[in-house]
Amino acid sequence: MTSSYLIKGVSVLGGDRTDLLIRDGVVADGGGTADETIDADGLVALPGLVDLHTHLREPGREDAETVETGSRAAALGGYTAVFAMANTSPVADTAGVVEQVWRLGREAGLVDVLPIGAVTVGLAGRQLAELGAMATSAAGVRIFSDDGHCVADPRLMRRALEYVKAFDGIIAQHAEEPRLTEGAQMHEGEVSTRLGLTGWPAVAEEAIIARDVLLAEHVGSRLHVCHVSTAGSVEVLRHAKARGVRVTAEVTPHHLLLTDELAASYDPVFKVNPPLRTASDVTALREALVEGVIDIVATDHAPHAVEDKECEWAYARPGMVGLETALPVVLSVLGEQWELIAERMSRAPARIAGLAGHGTDLSAGTPANLTLVDPSARRVVDPAGLASRSRNTPYAGTTLPGRIVATFLRGEPTVLDGKAVK
Numbered sequence: 001m002t003s004s005y006l007i008k009g010v011s012v013l014g015g016d017r018t019d020l021l022i023r024d025g026v027v028a029d030g031g032g033t034a035d036e037t038i039d040a041d042g043l044v045a046l047p048g049l050v051d052l053h054t055h056l057r058e059p060g061r062e063d064a065e066t067v068e069t070g071s072r073a074a075a076l077g078g079y080t081a082v083f084a085m086a087n088t089s090p091v092a093d094t095a096g097v098v099e100q101v102w103r104l105g106r107e108a109g110l111v112d113v114l115p116i117g118a119v120t121v122g123l124a125g126r127q128l129a130e131l132g133a134m135a136t137s138a139a140g141v142r143i144f145s146d147d148g149h150c151v152a153d154p155r156l157m158r159r160a161l162e163y164v165k166a167f168d169g170i171i172a173q174h175a176e177e178p179r180l181t182e183g184a185q186m187h188e189g190e191v192s193t194r195l196g197l198t199g200w201p202a203v204a205e206e207a208i209i210a211r212d213v214l215l216a217e218h219v220g221s222r223l224h225v226c227h228v229s230t231a232g233s234v235e236v237l238r239h240a241k242a243r244g245v246r247v248t249a250e251v252t253p254h255h256l257l258l259t260d261e262l263a264a265s266y267d268p269v270f271k272v273n274p275p276l277r278t279a280s281d282v283t284a285l286r287e288a289l290v291e292g293v294i295d296i297v298a299t300d301h302a303p304h305a306v307e308d309k310e311c312e313w314a315y316a317r318p319g320m321v322g323l324e325t326a327l328p329v330v331l332s333v334l335g336e337q338w339e340l341i342a343e344r345m346s347r348a349p350a351r352i353a354g355l356a357g358h359g360t361d362l363s364a365g366t367p368a369n370l371t372l373v374d375p376s377a378r379r380v381v382d383p384a385g386l387a388s389r390s391r392n393t394p395y396a397g398t399t400l401p402g403r404i405v406a407t408f409l410r411g412e413p414t415v416l417d418g419k420a421v422k
Protein backbone atom coordinates (compact mmCIF):
# COMPACT_ATOMS: atom_id res chain seq x y z
CA MET A 1 0.00 0.00 0.00
CA THR A 2 1.71 3.14 -1.17
CA SER A 3 0.74 5.96 1.15
CA SER A 4 2.03 9.49 0.99
CA TYR A 5 4.09 11.26 3.62
CA LEU A 6 4.52 14.98 4.31
CA ILE A 7 7.83 15.57 6.09
CA LYS A 8 7.38 19.01 7.61
CA GLY A 9 10.08 21.52 8.45
CA VAL A 10 13.03 19.31 7.53
CA SER A 11 16.51 20.56 6.63
CA VAL A 12 17.57 18.81 3.42
CA LEU A 13 21.33 18.23 3.66
CA GLY A 14 21.60 20.97 6.28
CA GLY A 15 19.87 23.58 4.13
CA ASP A 16 16.91 25.79 5.05
CA ARG A 17 13.87 24.14 6.56
CA THR A 18 11.30 22.97 4.02
CA ASP A 19 8.55 20.39 3.51
CA LEU A 20 9.30 17.17 1.62
CA LEU A 21 6.32 15.37 0.12
CA ILE A 22 6.78 11.68 -0.64
CA ARG A 23 4.18 10.14 -2.91
CA ASP A 24 4.11 7.03 -5.13
CA GLY A 25 7.69 6.19 -4.30
CA VAL A 26 9.20 9.51 -5.34
CA VAL A 27 9.85 12.94 -3.89
CA ALA A 28 6.78 14.83 -5.12
CA ASP A 29 6.64 18.33 -6.45
CA GLY A 30 5.22 21.17 -4.32
CA GLY A 31 3.08 20.87 -1.19
CA GLY A 32 -0.30 19.26 -0.90
CA THR A 33 -1.88 16.93 1.60
CA ALA A 34 -0.60 13.51 2.58
CA ASP A 35 -1.90 10.41 4.36
CA GLU A 36 0.72 10.83 7.08
CA THR A 37 2.62 13.85 8.37
CA ILE A 38 5.98 13.70 10.10
CA ASP A 39 7.04 16.69 12.20
CA ALA A 40 10.68 16.94 11.11
CA ASP A 41 11.55 20.11 12.99
CA GLY A 42 15.23 19.85 13.92
CA LEU A 43 15.79 16.85 11.64
CA VAL A 44 18.12 16.59 8.63
CA ALA A 45 17.20 14.64 5.48
CA LEU A 46 20.01 12.76 3.71
CA PRO A 47 19.83 10.54 0.66
CA GLY A 48 19.67 6.95 1.95
CA LEU A 49 23.16 5.73 2.88
CA VAL A 50 24.85 3.15 0.63
CA ASP A 51 27.34 0.62 2.03
CA LEU A 52 29.76 -1.00 -0.42
CA HIS A 53 31.17 -3.38 2.21
CA THR A 54 28.73 -5.38 4.36
CA HIS A 55 28.99 -8.98 5.60
CA LEU A 56 25.49 -10.45 5.92
CA ARG A 57 26.73 -14.01 6.64
CA GLU A 58 23.85 -15.76 4.84
CA PRO A 59 24.10 -18.45 3.51
CA GLY A 60 26.13 -20.31 6.08
CA ARG A 61 26.43 -18.37 9.34
CA GLU A 62 22.83 -17.38 10.01
CA ASP A 63 23.68 -17.59 13.74
CA ALA A 64 25.81 -14.45 13.31
CA GLU A 65 23.53 -12.54 10.88
CA THR A 66 20.96 -13.19 8.21
CA VAL A 67 20.13 -11.09 5.16
CA GLU A 68 16.99 -10.06 7.03
CA THR A 69 18.61 -9.15 10.37
CA GLY A 70 21.46 -7.39 8.56
CA SER A 71 18.97 -5.52 6.38
CA ARG A 72 17.11 -4.37 9.49
CA ALA A 73 20.36 -3.18 11.08
CA ALA A 74 21.18 -1.33 7.85
CA ALA A 75 17.79 0.44 7.68
CA LEU A 76 18.13 1.46 11.34
CA GLY A 77 21.53 2.87 10.42
CA GLY A 78 19.99 5.04 7.68
CA TYR A 79 20.96 2.76 4.79
CA THR A 80 18.82 2.10 1.72
CA ALA A 81 21.33 -0.12 -0.10
CA VAL A 82 24.11 -2.47 0.99
CA PHE A 83 26.57 -4.60 -0.98
CA ALA A 84 26.95 -8.05 0.53
CA MET A 85 30.43 -9.56 0.55
CA ALA A 86 31.05 -13.03 -0.90
CA ASN A 87 32.74 -14.74 2.08
CA THR A 88 29.62 -16.74 2.92
CA SER A 89 29.30 -20.50 3.09
CA PRO A 90 28.93 -21.55 0.33
CA VAL A 91 31.01 -18.73 -1.07
CA ALA A 92 29.15 -16.39 -3.44
CA ASP A 93 31.30 -17.52 -6.41
CA THR A 94 28.46 -18.70 -8.69
CA ALA A 95 25.33 -17.20 -10.25
CA GLY A 96 23.27 -19.49 -8.02
CA VAL A 97 24.57 -18.16 -4.72
CA VAL A 98 24.53 -14.49 -5.70
CA GLU A 99 20.94 -14.89 -6.90
CA GLN A 100 20.03 -16.57 -3.59
CA VAL A 101 21.40 -13.58 -1.64
CA TRP A 102 19.71 -11.14 -4.01
CA ARG A 103 16.34 -12.89 -3.56
CA LEU A 104 16.72 -12.97 0.24
CA GLY A 105 17.32 -9.21 0.17
CA ARG A 106 14.18 -8.60 -1.86
CA GLU A 107 12.16 -10.84 0.47
CA ALA A 108 13.42 -8.92 3.52
CA GLY A 109 12.46 -5.69 1.72
CA LEU A 110 14.26 -3.34 4.14
CA VAL A 111 17.18 -2.23 1.97
CA ASP A 112 18.35 -3.05 -1.54
CA VAL A 113 20.83 -5.91 -1.11
CA LEU A 114 23.31 -6.13 -3.98
CA PRO A 115 25.55 -9.19 -3.85
CA ILE A 116 29.28 -8.85 -4.47
CA GLY A 117 30.70 -11.84 -6.33
CA ALA A 118 33.90 -13.68 -5.38
CA VAL A 119 36.91 -13.09 -7.64
CA THR A 120 38.25 -16.61 -7.20
CA VAL A 121 36.59 -19.98 -6.68
CA GLY A 122 36.06 -20.53 -2.97
CA LEU A 123 38.10 -17.33 -2.25
CA ALA A 124 41.08 -19.69 -2.60
CA GLY A 125 43.03 -17.31 -4.85
CA ARG A 126 43.84 -20.00 -7.44
CA GLN A 127 41.18 -19.92 -10.16
CA LEU A 128 38.89 -17.14 -11.40
CA ALA A 129 35.24 -17.64 -10.44
CA GLU A 130 32.40 -17.41 -12.96
CA LEU A 131 32.54 -13.60 -13.08
CA GLY A 132 30.54 -13.39 -16.32
CA ALA A 133 27.80 -15.72 -15.07
CA MET A 134 27.45 -13.62 -11.91
CA ALA A 135 27.42 -10.40 -13.95
CA THR A 136 24.64 -11.67 -16.25
CA SER A 137 22.67 -13.28 -13.39
CA ALA A 138 19.48 -11.67 -12.07
CA ALA A 139 21.67 -10.13 -9.34
CA GLY A 140 23.61 -8.22 -12.04
CA VAL A 141 26.91 -8.35 -10.14
CA ARG A 142 29.33 -5.55 -11.02
CA ILE A 143 31.68 -5.63 -8.04
CA PHE A 144 33.87 -8.65 -7.27
CA SER A 145 35.89 -9.19 -4.12
CA ASP A 146 37.61 -11.99 -2.21
CA ASP A 147 37.29 -9.85 0.94
CA GLY A 148 38.55 -11.68 3.97
CA HIS A 149 41.29 -12.83 1.63
CA CYS A 150 43.62 -10.98 -0.72
CA VAL A 151 43.88 -11.84 -4.44
CA ALA A 152 47.60 -12.24 -3.84
CA ASP A 153 48.61 -13.78 -7.18
CA PRO A 154 49.40 -10.86 -9.54
CA ARG A 155 48.56 -12.91 -12.65
CA LEU A 156 45.12 -13.69 -11.27
CA MET A 157 44.59 -10.07 -10.22
CA ARG A 158 45.58 -8.93 -13.71
CA ARG A 159 43.24 -11.43 -15.37
CA ALA A 160 40.38 -10.44 -13.07
CA LEU A 161 40.89 -6.76 -13.92
CA GLU A 162 41.02 -7.64 -17.64
CA TYR A 163 37.86 -9.74 -17.42
CA VAL A 164 35.66 -7.15 -15.69
CA LYS A 165 36.89 -4.35 -17.98
CA ALA A 166 34.53 -5.69 -20.65
CA PHE A 167 31.49 -4.66 -18.61
CA ASP A 168 32.99 -1.80 -16.58
CA GLY A 169 33.08 -3.98 -13.50
CA ILE A 170 35.21 -3.41 -10.40
CA ILE A 171 37.65 -5.57 -8.47
CA ALA A 172 37.49 -4.64 -4.76
CA GLN A 173 40.72 -5.76 -3.13
CA HIS A 174 41.27 -6.77 0.50
CA ALA A 175 44.88 -5.53 0.45
CA GLU A 176 46.89 -7.90 2.60
CA GLU A 177 50.12 -9.56 1.45
CA PRO A 178 49.55 -12.90 3.24
CA ARG A 179 53.23 -13.76 3.53
CA LEU A 180 53.74 -10.62 5.63
CA THR A 181 50.84 -11.25 8.01
CA GLU A 182 51.19 -14.90 8.98
CA GLY A 183 49.99 -15.23 12.57
CA ALA A 184 49.42 -11.48 12.80
CA GLN A 185 47.22 -10.42 15.72
CA MET A 186 47.27 -6.60 15.60
CA HIS A 187 49.07 -3.62 14.04
CA GLU A 188 52.86 -4.07 14.04
CA GLY A 189 54.21 -1.19 16.06
CA GLU A 190 55.08 0.06 19.52
CA VAL A 191 51.96 -1.47 21.13
CA SER A 192 52.36 -4.94 19.56
CA THR A 193 55.99 -4.96 20.71
CA ARG A 194 54.92 -3.99 24.21
CA LEU A 195 52.19 -6.67 24.26
CA GLY A 196 54.34 -9.30 22.59
CA LEU A 197 51.76 -9.90 19.86
CA THR A 198 52.71 -10.77 16.26
CA GLY A 199 52.25 -7.64 14.12
CA TRP A 200 50.33 -6.93 10.88
CA PRO A 201 52.72 -4.42 9.27
CA ALA A 202 51.35 -1.43 7.35
CA VAL A 203 53.57 -2.43 4.44
CA ALA A 204 51.50 -5.63 4.00
CA GLU A 205 48.60 -3.41 2.92
CA GLU A 206 50.61 -0.72 1.14
CA ALA A 207 52.61 -3.15 -1.00
CA ILE A 208 49.45 -4.75 -2.38
CA ILE A 209 47.79 -1.39 -3.08
CA ALA A 210 50.95 -0.15 -4.82
CA ARG A 211 50.99 -3.28 -6.99
CA ASP A 212 47.27 -3.20 -7.72
CA VAL A 213 47.13 0.47 -8.77
CA LEU A 214 49.91 -0.30 -11.30
CA LEU A 215 48.02 -3.36 -12.55
CA ALA A 216 44.80 -1.31 -12.83
CA GLU A 217 46.71 1.35 -14.77
CA HIS A 218 48.34 -1.28 -17.00
CA VAL A 219 44.99 -2.93 -17.78
CA GLY A 220 42.89 0.26 -17.78
CA SER A 221 40.32 -1.36 -15.49
CA ARG A 222 38.64 -0.30 -12.23
CA LEU A 223 40.13 -1.08 -8.82
CA HIS A 224 38.44 -0.36 -5.48
CA VAL A 225 40.54 -0.62 -2.33
CA CYS A 226 38.69 -2.00 0.69
CA HIS A 227 39.16 -0.69 4.24
CA VAL A 228 42.23 1.54 3.79
CA SER A 229 43.91 1.69 7.21
CA THR A 230 47.33 3.43 6.97
CA ALA A 231 48.86 6.81 6.17
CA GLY A 232 51.17 5.04 3.69
CA SER A 233 48.20 3.63 1.80
CA VAL A 234 46.78 7.15 1.52
CA GLU A 235 50.02 8.36 -0.09
CA VAL A 236 50.01 5.47 -2.59
CA LEU A 237 46.40 6.31 -3.50
CA ARG A 238 47.10 10.05 -3.76
CA HIS A 239 49.96 9.36 -6.18
CA ALA A 240 47.91 6.89 -8.24
CA LYS A 241 44.93 9.26 -8.52
CA ALA A 242 47.24 12.10 -9.56
CA ARG A 243 48.33 9.85 -12.44
CA GLY A 244 44.73 9.27 -13.45
CA VAL A 245 44.53 5.63 -12.36
CA ARG A 246 40.88 4.47 -12.11
CA VAL A 247 41.09 3.60 -8.41
CA THR A 248 38.59 4.32 -5.63
CA ALA A 249 39.00 3.64 -1.94
CA GLU A 250 37.02 3.25 1.25
CA VAL A 251 37.67 3.77 4.94
CA THR A 252 35.66 2.23 7.78
CA PRO A 253 34.18 4.17 10.71
CA HIS A 254 36.36 2.23 13.18
CA HIS A 255 39.59 3.14 11.35
CA LEU A 256 38.52 6.80 11.54
CA LEU A 257 38.12 6.70 15.32
CA LEU A 258 39.92 3.87 17.11
CA THR A 259 43.61 3.02 17.52
CA ASP A 260 45.83 0.03 18.34
CA GLU A 261 46.11 1.20 21.95
CA LEU A 262 42.73 -0.52 22.51
CA ALA A 263 44.37 -3.91 21.92
CA ALA A 264 46.09 -3.46 25.29
CA SER A 265 42.71 -4.35 26.83
CA TYR A 266 42.94 -7.74 25.09
CA ASP A 267 39.19 -7.34 24.50
CA PRO A 268 38.73 -9.28 21.22
CA VAL A 269 36.02 -6.86 20.10
CA PHE A 270 38.93 -4.63 19.02
CA LYS A 271 40.47 -7.36 16.87
CA VAL A 272 39.78 -6.54 13.24
CA ASN A 273 41.26 -7.02 9.77
CA PRO A 274 43.04 -4.77 8.80
CA PRO A 275 43.93 -3.98 12.38
CA LEU A 276 43.37 -0.69 14.20
CA ARG A 277 46.41 1.46 13.53
CA THR A 278 48.06 4.47 15.23
CA ALA A 279 46.76 7.95 15.98
CA SER A 280 48.78 9.37 13.08
CA ASP A 281 47.16 6.86 10.73
CA VAL A 282 43.73 7.94 12.02
CA THR A 283 44.61 11.56 11.33
CA ALA A 284 45.82 10.75 7.81
CA LEU A 285 42.65 8.77 7.08
CA ARG A 286 40.41 11.62 8.27
CA GLU A 287 42.28 14.14 6.13
CA ALA A 288 42.14 11.81 3.11
CA LEU A 289 38.38 11.35 3.56
CA VAL A 290 37.76 15.12 3.71
CA GLU A 291 40.10 15.69 0.75
CA GLY A 292 38.58 12.90 -1.37
CA VAL A 293 41.70 10.75 -1.79
CA ILE A 294 39.48 8.28 0.06
CA ASP A 295 36.15 8.35 -1.78
CA ILE A 296 33.73 6.75 0.65
CA VAL A 297 32.99 5.40 4.10
CA ALA A 298 32.13 1.68 4.10
CA THR A 299 31.22 -0.17 7.26
CA ASP A 300 32.90 -3.60 6.83
CA HIS A 301 30.00 -4.71 9.06
CA ALA A 302 31.42 -8.04 10.32
CA PRO A 303 28.99 -9.79 12.71
CA HIS A 304 30.34 -12.74 14.70
CA ALA A 305 28.57 -15.21 16.97
CA VAL A 306 29.51 -14.95 20.66
CA GLU A 307 31.55 -18.16 20.62
CA ASP A 308 33.68 -16.87 17.74
CA LYS A 309 34.35 -13.49 19.33
CA GLU A 310 34.19 -13.63 23.12
CA CYS A 311 37.20 -15.88 23.52
CA GLU A 312 40.94 -15.49 23.88
CA TRP A 313 42.29 -12.76 21.57
CA ALA A 314 44.43 -15.18 19.53
CA TYR A 315 41.42 -17.37 18.69
CA ALA A 316 38.81 -14.63 18.19
CA ARG A 317 37.51 -13.97 14.67
CA PRO A 318 38.43 -10.46 13.45
CA GLY A 319 35.72 -7.92 12.77
CA MET A 320 33.17 -5.47 14.20
CA VAL A 321 29.52 -4.76 13.50
CA GLY A 322 29.09 -1.27 12.11
CA LEU A 323 25.82 -0.61 10.20
CA GLU A 324 23.86 0.89 13.10
CA THR A 325 26.66 3.11 14.37
CA ALA A 326 28.32 4.23 11.12
CA LEU A 327 26.61 7.63 10.77
CA PRO A 328 26.99 8.53 14.47
CA VAL A 329 30.70 7.67 14.32
CA VAL A 330 31.19 9.72 11.13
CA LEU A 331 29.22 12.61 12.69
CA SER A 332 31.51 12.47 15.74
CA VAL A 333 34.54 12.65 13.42
CA LEU A 334 33.39 15.13 10.75
CA GLY A 335 30.74 17.11 12.62
CA GLU A 336 27.59 18.27 10.82
CA GLN A 337 29.19 18.62 7.38
CA TRP A 338 26.06 17.23 5.74
CA GLU A 339 27.02 17.72 2.09
CA LEU A 340 30.34 15.97 2.72
CA ILE A 341 28.67 13.18 4.66
CA ALA A 342 26.05 12.68 1.93
CA GLU A 343 28.79 12.56 -0.70
CA ARG A 344 31.01 10.08 1.17
CA MET A 345 28.26 7.80 2.53
CA SER A 346 25.60 7.91 -0.18
CA ARG A 347 26.35 9.71 -3.46
CA ALA A 348 29.88 8.46 -4.11
CA PRO A 349 29.21 4.82 -3.16
CA ALA A 350 26.10 4.82 -5.38
CA ARG A 351 28.10 6.40 -8.22
CA ILE A 352 31.03 3.95 -7.88
CA ALA A 353 28.63 1.00 -7.91
CA GLY A 354 26.54 2.43 -10.75
CA LEU A 355 23.51 2.10 -8.48
CA ALA A 356 20.61 4.16 -9.88
CA GLY A 357 18.02 5.71 -7.60
CA HIS A 358 20.24 5.98 -4.53
CA GLY A 359 22.52 8.86 -3.58
CA THR A 360 20.25 11.44 -5.21
CA ASP A 361 19.82 15.12 -4.34
CA LEU A 362 16.25 14.40 -3.16
CA SER A 363 14.87 16.82 -5.78
CA ALA A 364 11.34 16.40 -7.13
CA GLY A 365 10.95 13.25 -9.17
CA THR A 366 13.85 11.37 -7.60
CA PRO A 367 13.13 8.00 -5.93
CA ALA A 368 12.34 8.54 -2.25
CA ASN A 369 15.39 6.70 -0.84
CA LEU A 370 16.21 8.87 2.15
CA THR A 371 16.84 8.96 5.87
CA LEU A 372 15.91 11.50 8.55
CA VAL A 373 18.56 12.17 11.19
CA ASP A 374 18.21 13.92 14.56
CA PRO A 375 21.66 15.49 14.97
CA SER A 376 20.89 16.78 18.46
CA ALA A 377 20.45 13.28 19.92
CA ARG A 378 23.15 11.71 22.06
CA ARG A 379 22.97 7.97 22.67
CA VAL A 380 25.04 5.49 24.66
CA VAL A 381 25.69 2.43 22.48
CA ASP A 382 24.17 -0.69 24.05
CA PRO A 383 25.11 -3.96 22.29
CA ALA A 384 21.89 -5.56 23.55
CA GLY A 385 19.90 -2.85 21.75
CA LEU A 386 21.33 -3.59 18.33
CA ALA A 387 19.10 -5.08 15.63
CA SER A 388 22.07 -7.03 14.26
CA ARG A 389 22.01 -10.66 15.38
CA SER A 390 25.56 -10.13 16.71
CA ARG A 391 26.82 -7.94 19.54
CA ASN A 392 30.47 -7.34 18.58
CA THR A 393 30.43 -3.55 18.56
CA PRO A 394 33.57 -1.69 19.69
CA TYR A 395 31.43 1.28 20.85
CA ALA A 396 29.66 -0.37 23.82
CA GLY A 397 29.15 2.29 26.50
CA THR A 398 30.29 5.08 24.17
CA THR A 399 28.07 8.15 23.73
CA LEU A 400 27.68 8.96 20.04
CA PRO A 401 25.86 11.88 18.36
CA GLY A 402 22.89 11.47 16.08
CA ARG A 403 19.87 9.19 15.80
CA ILE A 404 18.11 7.79 12.72
CA VAL A 405 14.46 8.79 13.11
CA ALA A 406 13.08 7.45 9.81
CA THR A 407 14.31 5.72 6.66
CA PHE A 408 12.38 5.38 3.40
CA LEU A 409 13.02 2.88 0.61
CA ARG A 410 11.36 4.07 -2.62
CA GLY A 411 8.82 6.01 -0.55
CA GLU A 412 7.94 3.12 1.79
CA PRO A 413 9.07 3.59 5.41
CA THR A 414 11.52 0.97 6.68
CA VAL A 415 12.14 2.88 9.92
CA LEU A 416 9.67 5.21 11.68
CA ASP A 417 10.11 6.84 15.12
CA GLY A 418 13.50 5.17 15.30
CA LYS A 419 12.04 1.66 15.01
CA ALA A 420 12.12 -0.79 12.10
CA VAL A 421 8.65 -1.14 10.60
CA LYS A 422 9.06 -4.93 10.34
Ligand SMILES: NC(=O)N[C@@H](CC(=O)O)C(=O)O
Nearest residue numbers: 055147148272273302318319
Ligand atom coordinates in the same frame (compact mmCIF):
# COMPACT_ATOMS: atom_id res chain seq x y z
N1 LIG B 1 37.19 -7.27 8.53
C1 LIG B 1 37.25 -8.28 9.37
O1 LIG B 1 37.92 -8.19 10.40
N2 LIG B 1 36.58 -9.42 9.11
C2 LIG B 1 35.86 -9.71 7.87
C3 LIG B 1 36.75 -10.27 6.79
C4 LIG B 1 38.06 -9.59 6.66
O2 LIG B 1 38.10 -8.58 5.97
O3 LIG B 1 38.99 -10.08 7.28
C5 LIG B 1 34.79 -10.73 8.15
O4 LIG B 1 34.13 -11.14 7.21
O5 LIG B 1 34.60 -11.09 9.34
Ligand SMILES: [Zn+2]
Nearest residue numbers: 147148174226
Ligand atom coordinates in the same frame (compact mmCIF):
# COMPACT_ATOMS: atom_id res chain seq x y z
ZN1 LIG C 1 38.52 -7.28 4.37
